[in-house]
Amino acid sequence: MEVPIIDEDHAERVLSELEDYQISHGSLLKVPRGLVDFESPTALARPVGVSIVPTIFPQPQFEQAQYIQRLFNELYIKVSEDDAWLETITRPLARVDEFVAKLWSIWERVRDEGEVQKLRCGIFRSDYMLHCSDLRNLDRGATSDEDIRKDLIGSKLKQVEFNTYSCAGGSHATMVANMHRYLAQKGTHEATNLPANNALRSIVEVLAKAHHAYVPTSGTRKRAILMTVQPNNVNICDERPIEYALSECDPPIILYRVEFSDEVMQSCSLGPDRELLFRPPSRSQPLEISVVYQRAGYDSHEYDEQGVGARLMLEKSRAIKCPTILSHIAGLKKVQQELTRPGALERFLDPEGASILRPTFAPQFPVDESEDGRNALRIASDREAAENYVLKPSLEGGGHNIFGRDIPDFLEAIPPQEKNKYILMEKIRPPMSHGILVSPMMIFQGPVISELGILGACIWRRDGQNAEIITNSRGGWTFKTKPHDVEEMSVVKGYGCFDCPSLF
C-alpha cells in the first residue's frame, strides 16, 4: 500500500478547507431536530461524507460508462412502454410481492381509464462497479500503487443496477466535484484529471424542458412543478438545489414540495380535464402542475391505502410524470435480470446496441421453478457456492440485499413462494484503491471501493407500445467511495462518501 497522501499535521487544515467548503455550499445533511442534544428552534446540518482526496479511477471505463448511457436510456425508455412484456415479468412476481402487485394494479387502472398524457420524463442513473477476476488484491496484503492501477485498468465495467425512480445524488455529486476541482486549484491536493460534472444542470434542464412541453388545459392558471418528498427528509441538500436552480431559469419555474402521501391528498386534486391542481398553503388560487417529479413513493411502506390513492391520482393526471408508473416498474431488479436472458436485449435494441450493453451485465438469475431458477437455488443453498453471490429483492434501490454466506440461511427461513421475489446476482469483485474519507461516522484511510453512476435525462412520447424519443441525453455522474469492508454504500448512514474520480 502506498503512503497516505496527507500527513497528520496537514490533516486539520485540509479538513477545515473541506468542511468550510461544504458548509458554505450546502454539501450537507440536515440533522433532524431532537437527534442532538442542542436546544434550538432551527435545524442543524453537518457535512455529508466526502473523500478528502479524489480516488483514482481508470479513464477508459469512465468514458465507456458515459458512452453507453444513451443506449441504456433508450433501452429503458422502450422497456417502459412495452407493458405487454413487462406484464409477463410482473404478473408472476405480483403473486408473491404485494408491492409489485400494487404498482401493477395502479398501471392497470391508469391504462383502463385511458391516459390523457402521453409525454414522459425520465431521470435515470446507471450504477457501475469495476470487476476484476484476477486481483492483485489489497486484501492479500500490501499492494503498490502500480499494482492498484494495473488492477483498475484491467478491470471490466459491470452494472450494479439501473435506477429509473427518484435517482438521488446529482446535486451532491456536482458540489463535491466542484469542491475537489477548487481544492486542486488551491493546491490542497494534487489530483489533476478531475472531470467536470453537469449532473445538477442536466436534471434541471430536463425538468424545465418537460415543464415547457406541457400543454395546459387553460391559459389562465399559473403552472408549477411538483416534487414529491418523504417526510423528515435529511437529504434536502440533494433535492432543494433543483428547486432553486429552476427558480433561476428565465422565465422562473416554481417547484413545490409535497410530502408523499399525506400532503398529496390534502393539496392536490384533479380538474375536469384531469389537470393536476395544487393548492400551495400560501396561495388561494390553485396552480396547474406541469410535471410530477418523484422523490418519494419508492418504499413499500409508503403504499398504504392512501399511498395507493395518491399515486393513482398523480398517474391518472394530465401532468407529465417523471417517471411514470411503467418506468418505475421497469426499474425492478427482476426486469434487470430478465434483460440478461439471451435474446431479451434484442427485443429493444439492434444487435450492435445489444452487443455494446451486454458485456456490462453481471451474471444474474431468477430464483424460481424454471431451469435457471433451480440452478440458482442450488447455488444459493450452498454456503461455499453462495459466497460469490448476492441475493437482491426486486425492490427499487439498494439496502435490502443479502450477501454471500448469509444467503442459504436466509432462504431457509422464508416461505418457499417468497423466494420468487429475489434474484441471485454474481458478486462484482471490485479492485480496491487507496482512499481517504471523512463522514459524520468516521475518518478512514485505507483500501476503498468506488461506485460510478451515470445519469440520463430523457423525454419521450408513448405511441402504442412504442416510444418516440424526444430528448435522450447523458446527465453527469455520481461517484461514491466506501471502505472496502463495508457492504453498504449508504451516504446517509455515513459509510459511503461522495467523491470525484481522479482519472488516469
Add this chain to the structure above:
Amino acid sequence: MEVPIIDEDHAERVLSELEDYQISHGSLLKVPRGLVDFESPTALARPVGVSIVPTIFPQPQFEQAQYIQRLFNELYIKVSEDDAWLETITRPLARVDEFVAKLWSIWERVRDEGEVQKLRCGIFRSDYMLHCSDLRNLDRGATSDEDIRKDLIGSKLKQVEFNTYSCAGGSHATMVANMHRYLAQKGTHEATNLPANNALRSIVEVLAKAHHAYVPTSGTRKRAILMTVQPNNVNICDERPIEYALSECDPPIILYRVEFSDEVMQSCSLGPDRELLFRPPSRSQPLEISVVYQRAGYDSHEYDEQGVGARLMLEKSRAIKCPTILSHIAGLKKVQQELTRPGALERFLDPEGASILRPTFAPQFPVDESEDGRNALRIASDREAAENYVLKPSLEGGGHNIFGRDIPDFLEAIPPQEKNKYILMEKIRPPMSHGILVSPMMIFQGPVISELGILGACIWRRDGQNAEIITNSRGGWTFKTKPHDVEEMSVVKGYGCFDCPSLF
C-alpha cells in the same frame, strides 16, 4: 399592533422553507466542535438568525443612505491620508488607550521607513438607524400598522458608526436578500418591494481590481490574496464566499486564509523588495501577496508583541492593504466624534458635501477637559440626563457600549484619565416596526428595530497627505433586525437577525 403575518399552522412550513434555503446556500454559522454533545469528526452548522418575513423600511431613507455613500467613502479616504490631522486626535488618545498607542506607533514606523506601496483598498460600511423624536411608539401600547409607517417615514437617517476595518455581513446579507426574494416569488410571504443586493459581488470586484492593480517585483512568482482571520471562526459563511467567488473570476484569483497573528508569522516574510511572500502549507514555492484583506486584527487582545510584529510586517510590505493602518485608525469612534465638530467636515469636503452628510450625525461629545468634554461629563454623571445617551469606547466595532442609566456608575468606577477613551453620543431613538425573527436563540414576534449598513468599495493612491481616488463605489447593503428590547445587534450571539428591507 397589527396582526402577525403568518399563523401558527403555517409557521412550521415557512420555517422549513427558510432553514432548507439557509442550509442549501450556506447561510449558516459553524458550530465549533465540542460545543454540542454530538460525536462527529466533522463540524456542525446551524442557520444564522434571519427575519421570517422582511421588515418594512422607508424607501426614501434607504435611498438616501445609498446616495450619500460615495461621499462618505470620499470623506474617509481623505481622513485616512491626512495623518497630520489624525495625529492631533490620536496623540492625546494614545496616552490613555494602549491599543490606539500601538496602532499609531505601527503607522509611525511604517511612515519612518517609507512606504513602498501607495495604493490602498478600502471596504467600508456605514451603519444607520432611523431616529424619530416624536414616536407614536410601540412601547406606549398597541400601535396600528399605519402609525408604524408614519413613524418610520417621518424619521431621520442617523449614522451609528462608520466602519473602515474588517466589515462583515456582506455575504450573509446577499444570501438573505436572495432568500427573501425567492420566498416572495414562491408566495411564502407577501413582501413585494425587496431591493437586490450586490454586497458580495462588490467586495469581490474591488479585491479583484486591487489584485490586478498590484505591480509585482518579479514576473515569475504566482500571486494571491491573503485574508487574515481569527482562529476558531464561526462566521466562515461570511468570509469564505469571497474566496470562492474570487476563484471563479477569469482568470481565477486564489485567496489564502491565515490566522492572525500566529500563522502570519509562520507563513509570511518580506522579500528583498518588501514583497510579501507567503508559503501555503501545500506548496513549496512561496507566492507573492497582492492584497492583504483584513478580517482579523481588530481586537486589542490580538496585539501582543507578536500581533504588533505581524501587523507591522503586513503594513510595511509591498502588498496593497485592505485597509491600511491609517484607514483602520480613521475608523475610531473618536474620529467619528471629531468629524461632528463645526468646520471639521469642511477640511475634507466642499460645503455642499459637508451639508449633505452633517444631518446624518447624531450629537456626540468628547469626555475630556475641553468645554464640550466638561458638558458631556455633567450629562454622563446625571442618571436622568444620561438616560438619552450611550457611552462608546474608541474601539472599532460595537459590543463594548454603556447605555443610559448605567453610565454614571461606570464612569465613577474607572480611573479619571480613562474617561478620555470614551465618547458620549446621544441615543438614536428608532421607531419600531413589527417583525418576525428566528435565530438559534429564539423565535420572536413583536416590536423590532432595524439597522441599515451601506457598503463602500474603494481604491485610491496616497499622494503626499492627499488621496487620488481611483475607484469609489457603493457596494450593496446589510440590514439587521433585533427585538426592540435587546441592546446588542450581535448575530453571532443570536439577537440580531439578517433581514431584507420591505421598502414602502
